[in-house]
Amino acid sequence: MKKEIKFHLNGEEVVAEVEPHWTLLYFLRNVMKLKGTKEGCGYGECGACTVVVDKRAVNACLYPILEVDGKKVITIEGLSKPDGQLHFIQKSFIEEGAVQCGFCTPGMIMSAYALYEEKENPDEEDIKEAIEGNLCRCTGYIKIVQAIKSAKRRQQ
Amino acid sequence: MTFNAVGQKIPKKDAPLKVTGQALYIDDLELPGMLYGKILFSKYPHARILNIDTSKAERLPGVKAVVTAKDFPPNFRIGFMKDNPPLKGNKVLSTRDEIAAVCAISPEIAEEACELIDVDYEVLPGVFDPITAMREDAPILHEELGSNVLKLPWKLVCGDVEKGKSESKYIVEDTFTTQWVTHCCMATSGCIAHFDINNNLTLYSNTQIPSLAQNDFLEALNALGLKNRRVRIIQVTIGGAFGSKLDTYPYEYIAILLALKTRKPVKIVFSRDEEFFATSPRQCTITKISQGCTKEGKLTFREVEMILDNGAYTSWGATTPSVMMMPISSLYRVPNVKYEAKCVYTNNTYCQAMRGYGNPQATFAIESSLDHLAEVSGIDPYDLRMINANQPGEITPQGFKITTCGLKECLEEVAKRLNWREKRGKGGGKRGVGMASLIHVGGGARVYKSDGCGTIIKMDDFGKVDVFTGATDIGQGADTVIAQIVAEELGIPVEDVNVIHNDTDVCPWDVGVHASRTTFVAGNSALYAARKIKARLTEIVSKILEIPQEDVEIRNGIAFSKSDPQKSIPVARAIRRAHFTTGGSMLMAEHFYDPNNENLGKDFKGNLSTAYTYGTHGVEVEVDTETGKVKILKYVAAHDIGRAINPLLLEGQIEGGALMGIGFALSERLIYQNGYLKNGNFLDYKILTVRDAVPVETVIIETDEKEGPYGAKGIGEPGLVPSAPAIANAIYDAIGVRIKDLPITPEKILKALKEKAGTGNKA
Numbered sequence: 001m002k003k004e005i006k007f008h009l010n011g012e013e014v015v016a017e018v019e020p021h022w023t024l025l026y027f028l029r030n031v032m033k034l035k036g037t038k039e040g041c042g043y044g045e046c047g048a049c050t051v052v053v054d055k056r057a058v059n060a061c062l063y064p065i066l067e068v069d070g071k072k073v074i075t076i077e078g079l080s081k082p083d084g085q086l087h088f089i090q091k092s093f094i095e096e097g098a099v100q101c102g103f104c105t106p107g108m109i110m111s112a113y114a115l116y117e118e119k120e121n122p123d124e125e126d127i128k129e130a131i132e133g134n135l136c137r138c139t140g141y142i143k144i145v146q147a148i149k150s151a152k153r154r155q156q
Numbered sequence: 157m158t159f160n161a162v163g164q165k166i167p168k169k170d171a172p173l174k175v176t177g178q179a180l181y182i183d184d185l186e187l188p189g190m191l192y193g194k195i196l197f198s199k200y201p202h203a204r205i206l207n208i209d210t211s212k213a214e215r216l217p218g219v220k221a222v223v224t225a226k227d228f229p230p231n232f233r234i235g236f237m238k239d240n241p242p243l244k245g246n247k248v249l250s251t252r253d254e255i256a257a258v259c260a261i262s263p264e265i266a267e268e269a270c271e272l273i274d275v276d277y278e279v280l281p282g283v284f285d286p287i288t289a290m291r292e293d294a295p296i297l298h299e300e301l302g303s304n305v306l307k308l309p310w311k312l313v314c315g316d317v318e319k320g321k322s323e324s325k326y327i328v329e330d331t332f333t334t335q336w337v338t339h340c341c342m343a344t345s346g347c348i349a350h351f352d353i354n355n356n357l358t359l360y361s362n363t364q365i366p367s368l369a370q371n372d373f374l375e376a377l378n379a380l381g382l383k384n385r386r387v388r389i390i391q392v393t394i395g396g397a398f399g400s401k402l403d404t405y406p407y408e409y410i411a412i413l414l415a416l417k418t419r420k421p422v423k424i425v426f427s428r429d430e431e432f433f434a435t436s437p438r439q440c441t442i443t444k445i446s447q448g449c450t451k452e453g454k455l456t457f458r459e460v461e462m463i464l465d466n467g468a469y470t471s472w473g474a475t476t477p478s479v480m481m482m483p484i485s486s487l488y489r490v491p492n493v494k495y496e497a498k499c500v501y502t503n504n505t506y507c508q509a510m511r512g513y514g515n516p517q518a519t520f521a522i523e524s525s526l527d528h529l530a531e532v533s534g535i536d537p538y539d540l541r542m543i544n545a546n547q548p549g550e551i552t553p554q555g556f557k558i559t560t561c562g563l564k565e566c567l568e569e570v571a572k573r574l575n576w577r578e579k580r581g582k583g584g585g586k587r588g589v590g591m592a593s594l595i596h597v598g599g600g601a602r603v604y605k606s607d608g609c610g611t612i613i614k615m616d617d618f619g620k621v622d623v624f625t626g627a628t629d630i631g632q633g634a635d636t637v638i639a640q641i642v643a644e645e646l647g648i649p650v651e652d653v654n655v656i657h658n659d660t661d662v663c664p665w666d667v668g669v670h671a672s673r674t675t676f677v678a679g680n681s682a683l684y685a686a687r688k689i690k691a692r693l694t695e696i697v698s699k700i701l702e703i704p705q706e707d708v709e710i711r712n713g714i715a716f717s718k719s720d721p722q723k724s725i726p727v728a729r730a731i732r733r734a735h736f737t738t739g740g741s742m743l744m745a746e747h748f749y750d751p752n753n754e755n756l757g758k759d760f761k762g763n764l765s766t767a768y769t770y771g772t773h774g775v776e777v778e779v780d781t782e783t784g785k786v787k788i789l790k791y792v793a794a795h796d797i798g799r800a801i802n803p804l805l806l807e808g809q810i811e812g813g814a815l816m817g818i819g820f821a822l823s824e825r826l827i828y829q830n831g832y833l834k835n836g837n838f839l840d841y842k843i844l845t846v847r848d849a850v851p852v853e854t855v856i857i858e859t860d861e862k863e864g865p866y867g868a869k870g871i872g873e874p875g876l877v878p879s880a881p882a883i884a885n886a887i888y889d890a891i892g893v894r895i896k897d898l899p900i901t902p903e904k905i906l907k908a909l910k911e912k913a914g915t916g917n918k919a
Contacts, residue, residue: 035184036177038395040342041428045838048342076177090175094167097804100812101631102174103342103395109175128846135838137340137396138631139808140815141849 005069010078018065025049025060028075036076036106040135047134050107051075057114057130076106079113088155089113089148096147100138108134112148124149160711161643161650162866165804169635169655170393179393182346182362183425190348191220191259193414193424194266195407196273197434198248198255201503201831202282202295205246205255205275212272213258218265221417222273224256228413232379234372234404237306237470239298240506242409248277249297249468250503251831252434254406259414259422282831286442286465286500297468297501306466310477310497312760314485314553320457320492324448326533331444332521333897334880336465336826337819338437339510340843343395345435346425347408349415356386357412362394364401364628365668366660368604372404376412391658397630398816399509400435402670403471407434432836436508437826439464439473439499443521447490453535453543457492460484460521466499466507473507474499476514478603481760483518483877486552486768487595488526488544493553503831509670511813512873515596516820516880520898523592523881527888536580537885538571541593546770548859555754555761556768560859560869562796563593563770569794569855570774579776583890586781587789590885591774592878598769598798598869599861600751601671602762608750609678610664611685613642615693615743617735619713619728621646621653623685626666627678629657632872633805634674638682640801641865645686646693647710648727664748672870675801676767679865681749688745693727696734696743700725751863767861769869771795773814773882779890781909784902786822786887794855795874799867806871807854813875814852819844821880825899 002017009032018027028034028051040048042061049060052074053067079087089112092098099105108131115122115130122130127148136144173179210222225245234240244253256273260266283289283297289304297304321327348360357377363369366389373387394401407424415422426434442463448456466474477497485493530537546552548561570591571577579589600607612624623642627634639653646653657663666678694708697715701708701723709718716724734741754762776790793810800806823842827834835841860867880898888894893908 029184034177035180038181038343039183040344041838043428043837046342046428076175080176086172086175090172093175094171097165097167097808099168099171099174100633100808101342101394101396102170102179103181105174106177131846133845135340135342135843135845137342137398137816137843138812140811140813140852141844141846142811142852143808145846145849 003066005066007068007070008072010074020066022065023061024051024063024065024068027065028060034075034077038103038106040103047111048104048107050110050134052110052114055114055117057111076110079109089116089151091154092147092151096143096150098139098143098147104134104136108136108144112151121152159644159866161640162801164640164802166636166640166650166802168633168805169639181343181395182348182360182392183343185348185360185392187348187350187421190421190423191261191418192263192266193257193259193411193422194270195254195410195424196256196270198251198253200248200277200279201251202280203248203277204280205244205248206278207276208256209274210256213269216265216269216272218261219269220259220261220420221414222256222258222269223410223413223417229379234406234409235470236472236474240406240469242406250505252505254410257410257414259418282503284502284504284828284831286463286502289500289502297503304501306470306474306499306501308474308499312481312485312493312495312554315492317457317459317492317494321448323450324456325451326529327446327448328525328528328532329446330525330528330896331442332524334441334517334520335898336437336440336828337510337824338432338435338826339396339398339400341396341398341400344426344428344431345407346423347411348421348423349411350421351415351419355382358388358390359408360390360392362397362401363389363391364397364630364670366391366628367626367665368668369404370660373412376409380416389660391628394630398511399513399670402509402668429836432841433505433833436471436473436506438510439466439476439507441517443517445521445525447525447529449529449533453533453540455488455490455544458484458490460495462497464497464499465502465504467502467504469506471506472509476509478756478760480514480518481554482764483515483522483595485554486556487519487522487593488541489546489550491553504828511816512877513671515594515877516817519592519594519877520880523878524884524894524896527885528894538567538576538591541567555763557763559767559863560796560798560861561768561770562857562859565857566770566772566794566796567593570772570792573792573853574774574776574790580889586890587776587778588886588888588890589774589776590882590889591772592881592885593772594770594874594877596769596874596877597671597765598676599765599767599863600673600677600753601765602753602755603671604667606750607667607677607753608748609666609681610746610748611681612664612746613685613689613744615689615731617728617732619648619652619726619731621648623653623655623682624663625655625657625678625682626664627657627674628669630669632809633802634669634678636805637675637801638678641679641683642686644866645683646690648713652713672872672874675868676864676870677749677751679868681747683865684749685745685747688747689743692743697725697730700730700733766863767798767869769796769871769874771874771878773878775882775886777883777886777890779887779905781891784905786900788818788850791850792853792855793875794857795871796857796859797871798861798864798869799858800856801866801868803856806856809871810854810875811852813873814879815844815849817876817879818850818883820876820898821883822899
């Protein structure tokens with residue numbers, strides 16, 4: 001039986017009827033048609049579906065939709081400004097060459113975003129901790145770590 | 157020579173789409189009326205199919221079609237040896253065999269319907285390793301062939317190995333084995349098939365071979381009775397490939413069949429489970445290798461015998477020995493070479509191409525064995541490599557014409573940066589340094605009738621350029637590199653070049669993104685097309701400015717007189733002047749570039765590539781002798797790449813390749829037991845995480861390859877080729893045990909240490 005939930009998605013209020021067994025990922029991709037959040041495995045091991053719920057990075061593929069009731073959810077689509085202005089982490093990923101096939105990129109960026117929400121000046125250990133659940137097969141992670149590390153510079 | 161666009165660290169062109177989540181991968185695409193397909197895979201690795209009952213599935217509401225082998229023409233087979241029916245009707249030969257498929261209005265219904273299909277099997281004894289499969293009493297998989305050994309006689313003989321042995325002062329012989337590893341593309345495989353009202357097919361695809369796939373699917377349509385139809389391949393954003401998408405697969409033919417039955421778009425996308433067990437890994441190998449050298453360390457011969465587990469069907473994996481011949485014959489100067497390989501059918505998963513195409517397996521054996529030879533001959537491994545290093549201008553025993561070759565420079569850089577002389581053999585039983593080199597094709601590879609790539613280029617009234625290329629971008633940055641080359645040639649900003657690379661309706665033919673060939677072949681194709689358009693453009697400008705054509709130069713979108721720079725005109729305006737006039741013209745050009753390389757002959761000799769790329773990796777490790785854990789302290793990757801068109805993307809290829817190589821060396825292994833995959837998930841199959849990331853120190857050696865675009869050679873694959881032997885050699889230097897079976901796990905190290913202590917031998 002469907003239940004009503006109310007939450008903030010990328011700054012806008014959403015009221016929706018949902019099936020209790022849905023995951024947040026299912027809801028984002030299939031109901032809201034927000035395709036930026038990727039499904040890489042469906043069991044919380046690759047991080048491609050990372051979104052931020054109340055400032056915390058979570059795997060949307062494991063997150064029950066009912067749990068988002070009353071919370072604030074940010075996805076990759078909510079990071080850039082409506083005028084197209086990119087978030088400083090997004091800019092940094094582009095400029096540092098941290099993007100190859102790009103499938104892990106939204107999840108990586110959301111993990112980094114949650115990190116910056118928590119810490120103003122994360123060090124390399126913080127960065128590794130933030131993205132240790134995000135798998136990437138293309139880059140060897142070097143340029144991703146570099147991009148997150150130097151992102152701060154781009155904010156100023 | 158100074159460049160404007162070439163040599164710049166320009167971010168990947170599609171990165172803004174990817175960082176905002178706007179890039180569309182196959183799973184993101186939805187077409188009106190689209191149905192969802194699902195495949196029922198075999199329960200057993202080897203069995204006769206007695207009956208398939210689909211009636212319950214057909215009755216499930218929401219199901220639109222159910223197909224089995226009966227829906228394909230009886231003799232329809234796919235693959236390199238045409239031994240693979242997309243749906244199996246009589247026998248299954250592996251646990252990834254496709255038995256039936258359904259499509260429905262939702263993925264959930266499709267999955268439920270698959271579970272409602274009843275299959276009666278008669279289980280047959282299976283054979284799960286190539287050695288057993290070669291025995292006379294082994295069950296034969298493909299009965300019509302009469303043998304499990306594929307009729308692919310891989311044999312290369314150069315010089316006289318026996319003579320080489322007789323001239324050797326030192327000889328070593330070892331056997332090395334490598335495991336199944338899989339691509340682990342972050343996006344899983346999938347496609348959407350759709351027929352229009354005239355029975356023309358559009359396939360939304362992840363393929364690395366749009367032109368060859370088009371040909372494969374045309375054959376399928378013919379077989380299905382749809383003659384003289386069109387096939388259009390539209391490539392979506394590809395979420396990783398690494399060779400996995402160099403063939404066409406049963407799931408694609410099944411999607412096509414379901415789309416034809418229902419007249420609706422049908423999407424099949426693999427779950428991660430399916431991606432692990434139903435896609436084709438790198439083939440595992442058993443390699444017996446022997447090499448010798450003179451007292452002075454000159455290599456005298458190299459003899460290699462290899463057995464490959466082909467799995468149940470044949471894809472390009474069975475042809476990787478053709479590439480393994482390259483390092484076997486031509487990595488270092490070795491006058492006498494003999495190589496034989498057998499591919500053997502087993503009831504395991506069938507194998508495919510993966511980054512390096514056999515080269516990493518062969519190089520692991522060659523470079524590990526070379527360190528053994530160094531030890532036996534008492535020559536330092538670095539010195540032994542320098543003594544035998546390839547040089548520019550040589551022709552190797554297999555007939556490769558080496559043009560540029562920076563191998564010695566790569567070796568020197570690695571030795572210098574590792575502090576080799578101070579560190580080798582002085583790690584106190586814990587630390588060690590090792591190195592290994594590679595040769596790979598760097599100027600295309602003629603493995604098909606054509607190694608070509610076409611480019612169509614046009615300039616619009618605003619001075620912007622559209623480049624339609626046959627090249628495929630799988631994340632490596634073909635889009636960006638091609639834009640840089642065109643921008644350089646035309647003297648316009650890189651951002652003014654738009655590269656279209658994903659639609660066979662508008663893009664010219666290309667053999668595919670493989671063999672590290674795209675920068676070289678597609679780059680040259682784009683360069684020559686741009687050169688043609690530039691000739692037209694300078695002619696137009698010379699008429700407008702009333703100056704000789706040779707005097708025209710274009711820079712940053714402005715055309716001007718070299719001798720009198722005051723005379724100038726923006727390119728866009730010159731184009732408009734030529735366009736908007738009676739009898740006007742537009743600027744368009746095309747070029748098909750096919751490199752002057754050769755198919756290997758019947759004896760497997762010939763100049764396979766127009767240029768060859770070299771590299772050396774050096775590693776310092778620390779081994780914990782209590783736990784067996786290997787820690788990489790330093791990793792140097794030196795590569796001769798001709799010219800770095802884009803150092804940012806180039807580093808990305810080398811860093812990503814090296815980490816994939818470290819995974820191959822230390823952690824990755826698909827575990828099959830009696831034909832069943834036991835670790836098909838990211839928890840149990842260990843691709844490296846950021847915690848395992850190693851700060852790869854990339855050293856770029858530029859040798860300016862004459863035939864390459866602005867001097868460039870290929871670099872897509874080399875980054876992972878020498879990783880495993882470099883690490884194995886460093887481990888040996890650290891603790892005196894040589895692990896000959898990948899991956900080098902802590903358990904194997906502890907076992908080897910125990911054996912060493914038990915026998916009391918030093919090594």
